Amino acid sequence: MTQVGHGRVTFSFKDAINLGFSYLRRRRDRSILNIASISLGLSFYTSLILTDMFYQTYATLGGASQSVESTYYWLVIIALIVSVVGITNAMLISVFERVREIGTMKCIGALDQHVLLLFLVEALLQGLVGGLIGYILGVGAALLSTGFTTGFNIILYVQPVRLFTIFAASLGISLILSTVATMYPAYKASKLDPVEALRYEL
Amino acid sequence: MSSEKVIELKELARHFEVGGDLVKALDGVDLDIGRGEYVSLVGPSGSGKTTLFNMIGGLDRPTNGSVYIDGVDISKLDAYELAWLRCRRIGYIFQSFNLIQVLTALENVSLPTVFAGLPRDEGNEKARQLLESVGLGDRINHKPTQLSAGQQQRVAIARALANDPAIILADEPTGNLDLKTGTEIIDLLHKLNRSKGLTLVAATHDLKMIKASDRVVMMRDGRIEKIEKGEAPLNHN
């Protein structure tokens, strides 16, 4: 049963969520910064799309037609890139802080891919929360920027399915961006040599 | 002690190249360790003790020679099999404890059972029992930072035992502890060795630990200088 060379170590997605959640919760400051970074970028994105949508809806209701200047979309892209770089940086620091722990985990049976999974799951959890908050902030910002012209009840005239589509998009973008941002740090962590990692002094 | 060999080292060598120089961290080590044996590894700093542990645990590959665990040449194992070996057959104890800081004592001890594929409640139950057996039954939900050094090392010992390994590798387990706490840890390890038949290999400078062991392996410059029966080697530096 426990013979040498028999059997496989395991580390499921659920295991990774449990452990990743512990890391995010205990390192609250870092997690909050990451989530803030991604949610600000996304709130910018959603607020622009929704502002446009609110004006369009307003026009179909007989109001004056307006639209968002296209240069703003460039700013959105820049904001998202900045948040990706910020998260990459924060996750790299997190890898350095955890070198010994990663080495220890490999000592008790973790494979490279388990370490990779752990970091990616942490990214996904942050992305999920970031996307959610980004969407809520974006809705608020869009209402603030259009409400005085269109009336704040404009949101009630937008088809719910369109709101939901944007919600899904903002969540999706958030998940993708935080995963992309974490890919390199997670890869680095997974490739750490346990012997070197255990010799490493902070 | 017993005639059954758990660990066999054959002409084991590990060389490092550092800035053009060759460092022979291990330079031809031959050693057999029997099941249930308690072996102390002593030697000056840099003599190769940690490197030897890394070899036995399959964390590092030898430059030359081989390591057999339960008769299996571990250089023949792939990454999965090595991970399994580290997870199920070997328990590590370090000088600096190396607990996962964000996890509670219970979570630290149950982590190896996660990798072993044990269902969660079984792993937790196991961890609870082990923490109780090392005298920390009332501390299971404490984080490492909330525990004393000696208590942290007890958690680490419980973690090392989580998957019922055959071999415990302890690299200076009392190095960061005061005399009294260190003695308690030594007694605990000794008790585990005797009661569970665990093979215990410990690198140590601690005379008490050396005295308690069946054999004392003295290393110098990557070689075994001398092997003595326990109780005797008080004349060593």
Ligand SMILES: Nc1ncnc2c1ncn2[C@@H]1O[C@H](COP(=O)(O)OP(=O)(O)OP(=O)(O)O)[C@@H](O)[C@H]1O
């Ligand atoms: N990764 C490495 N690269 C280069 N040299 C190394 C490496 N690991 C170990 N060495 C060298 O190998 C020798 C043995 O080191 P090792 O850590 O095994 O000694 P040790 O007996 O555990 O010492 P200590 O009692 O200080 O822990 C030392 O000279 C060390 O500098």
Ligand SMILES: [Mg+2]
């Ligand atoms: Mg050492």
